[in-house]
Amino acid sequence: EDQVTQSPEALRLQEGESSSLNCSYTVSGLRGLFWYRQDPGKGPEFLFTLYSAGEEKEKERLKATLTKKESFLHITAPKPEDSATYLCAVPNQAGTALIFGKGTTLSVSS
């Protein structure tokens, strides 16, 4: 069964304290790994898609990397406005929809 597991469930950082979020997956024939940001009461906001091991993508203070079994979302010098839940997802076997992890809730305090 395809699964996506994210860790930690929650992460508290001080402003400027860099860290990483993990997303591990068990799906054969990976056809992309998606990262989203979700603010309370809102729909997920697309961040990145990664397709192959070794691929990296960056957006402001966020950098996503991909290996054969997991992905990391690195947050460099976070700010309070980076506080949100970060979700990762992979397409199902049919490639028709996304399977989501439970997310990591990040809180950044000043």
Place this chain on the structure above:
Amino acid sequence: SAVISQKPSRDICQRGTSLTIQCQVDSQVTMMFWYRQQPGQSLTLIATANQGSEATYESGFVIDKFPISRPNLTFSTLTVSNLSPEDSSIYLCSFLTGRHTEAFFGQGTRLTVV
């Protein structure tokens, strides 16, 4: 990037009633998806809505409870029927781009059943 609008953004409904959620995309998309996000949980796929055919439901979700319409390539509705407090969740519509490189979500509908 494509714009996807969902409404209502929130509603409070009496048990036993129904709520219909609308999702409008500003470009034609082949497949649209409906997800449920229960409190403190991640997103769970309810069904895939295809234009011109019946929706495909995931295990644990049935058409009588979650009827879906897809009258054209830019619009879909999800109805949550015979509401009970357990249906209190956020419901989200979504679509994948043609090459499945990005997936976009509506703003979500927060449903509270009392």
